[in-house]
Amino acid sequence: MPLLEVNDLQVEFRTHDAAVRAVNGVNFTLEEGETLGIVGESGSGKSQSVLAMLGLLASNGRASGRAMYRGENLIGMTNRAMNRIRGNRLSMIFQDPMSSLNPYLTIERQMTEVLELHKNVTRREAKRRAISLLEAVRIPEAAHRIGQYPHELSGGMRQRVMIAMALLCEPEVLFADEPTTALDVTVQAQILQLLRNLQHDFGTSIVLITHDLGVVAGLCEKVMVMYGGRVMEQCDANTLFAQPSHPYTVGLLRALPRLDHDGGELTGIPGNPPNMAHPPAGCPFHERCADASDECAVDAPALKAIGPGWLRACHRPVHLIKKEASHV
Structure with missing residues (x-):
């Protein structure tokens, strides 16, 4: 228990x-x-x-x-x-x-x-x-x-x-x-x-x-990524850093300075967090997500299991996110 x-x-x-x-x-x-x-x-x-x-x-x-x-x-x-x-x-x-x-x-x-x-x-x-x-x-x-x-x-x-x-x-x-x-x-x-x-x-x-x-x-040991009052991704720490599966998680990781990367500007997430007094319809991250679809603007994705102890809330197929995350 x-x-x-x-x-x-x-x-x-x-x-x-x-x-x-x-x-x-x-x-x-x-x-x-x-x-x-x-x-x-x-x-x-x-x-x-x-x-x-x-x-x-x-x-x-x-x-x-x-x-x-x-x-x-x-x-x-x-x-x-x-x-x-x-x-x-x-x-x-x-x-x-x-x-x-x-x-x-x-x-x-x-x-x-x-x-x-x-x-x-x-x-x-x-x-x-x-x-x-x-x-x-x-x-x-x-x-x-x-x-x-x-x-x-x-x-x-x-x-x-x-x-x-x-x-x-x-x-x-x-x-x-x-x-x-x-x-x-x-x-x-x-x-x-x-x-x-x-x-x-x-x-x-x-x-x-x-x-x-x-x-x-x-x-x-475990990490829960939150945005706009909701859980976007939840898994063990090793999985999160090796295979982030949500665009927001990928954005956070890309904004970190890296010793194994050459100099240059950090990649920030465009836009600002939502105003929770007037929250956006659909996924709370869709207005800042470069890969958002029409579905994202109207339907908030449910938090679903994509592996043992691994949850995420996103409409985009997991394999596409993982492909992009490989460049983080």
Whole structure:
């Protein structure tokens, strides 16, 4: 039985004059100790999918569907029940550590509060545990740093503090929303290695939200590609990089810088992501797809299996996509 099983997840935001469907029918499973990467451009529905599962949507957001964790449906769970799980068995690393950490509280207070609430330990024991986690995420002089405020730390250190906070209660599932955004490449590599080490040490399952396929290649076993609130392709990471089967996936891979290619401009995907307040008919990617047919403009393709554990949503024959992907 999967540790986390999501079926037909829908997220909608209502305004005074419109309803915006941010997530439309997402399905996936997560096994113990596994890492799933959710990739796509900004606005594809990656973060909202996870926020819906953790009960952290904005006040005008509504979620439906099922997200089964240990036999409990996270969607529609009461605040009291969610507070028992969130931060304890399910944790999240938010995208911007500066805005996620409280500027008025020391690192010590922000970390010890989590343990006092969920593990019912004394302040002294909570501080000892917090210092131990700061050392585990390679923060130097952790016993001193724990008494500082967020603004006194560098961006890389604040991100490490966020990771340590998320791991305080040794969660079974860690959701990481762009954990390396705005970090230089050296610190980014350190953070990714840290996540690998912590997963090995704690056996934590990870859901990694990112727009960077390079990050996915270094950390994830499975990948789910999202666009316009829908899943475009879903398979294991090795298959995705070797044989991408959706035009959008091919476009993302072509936009990556490659060491084995000569210099020159990167190949971007023309156009812009759809406005989800007024979504296009048919396939959400058809307006930017060079190979879209008339069918694509009127009929949204269903997500269908094209191999073991391999799903894609596209009208174009698989063999044509694979032929083009061979030039990525």
